[in-house]
Amino acid sequence: MVCTLPEVRRTWRSVRRRALPWLALTMLASGFAPAPQAAGGAKRPAAPVEPTVDENGVPVRDLFAGGDEMKRYFLIGPRDGKRAPKEGCGCLVVMPGGPGGPEFHGFVKNIWNSSCPPDFVVVQLVAPKWVVDPKIIWPMDPGDQPGMKFTTHEQVDATLADVAKAQKVKLDPKRTYQLVWSSSGPGAYRMALDEKTPFAASYIAQSVFREGEVRLSRAKGRAFFLDHSPEDATCKFADAQRAKEKLAKEGATVELVTYTGGHGWHDDPMGRLKKGIAWMEENRAKVAR
8 A cells, every 4th residue: 555645744743643652651660750940940840859968967959949040059058956946047149250150159058057156047059051151150130141130139039039929938037148259249239239139237358349339328237247358459459448438427337347368268267257157146236128
């Protein structure tokens, strides 16, 4: 029997409709699955995840806010068996400097283990890459990176909401602080001085200060712990001095500490971070947020 081309096409469509569901189930049952979607809008289920405890006893969850793969973050803590205060856990939101990726994860885990109070969690954001080599690591305005779909402030808001809603970890907004350095510093100044900032205090290290990008008139009652080496050749120490002067003049509470070694985390950083977090606990913003 000779089949015409239309008949062949109809037969193939019929076979494909019946065979593909069976083929998919067979692939899944055998442990083979299609490659994941490329990042940029891909979604994963947003549900509570059990932490993985590392060799130092640090509980970590590798997560995506709202299931969005471009909003990756690490949730470190809370401590096992440690009852959270009625108001919720203290929270340190970390936006790493440099390329903003997971490269600093070991360092950030050590901050939680060595420098944070017992009832704290640390939320480490991962900077999304909308292009291969972005000029602005932590974008604050639409257009800072081609193709970007959200700003850093929106990423912070989505992440804090995910911690509370999806991961069921209650956070105390009066004890939610940010820790940033180098490339994440300029955006941190802006978020700290937004009308509705999510942060009660800011630890800003090794950063430039761009006065023209911030609303200094909102500084009254807000708290800044600045950490900078006078030997820094990448981000000049004069930026930290100017930030302290301008912020304090507008009514902010500002502490500037120094260390030796230039740009980078030198000269007992964990000890300095512990003092800085304790300082933020004592001097957090009294303004309504």
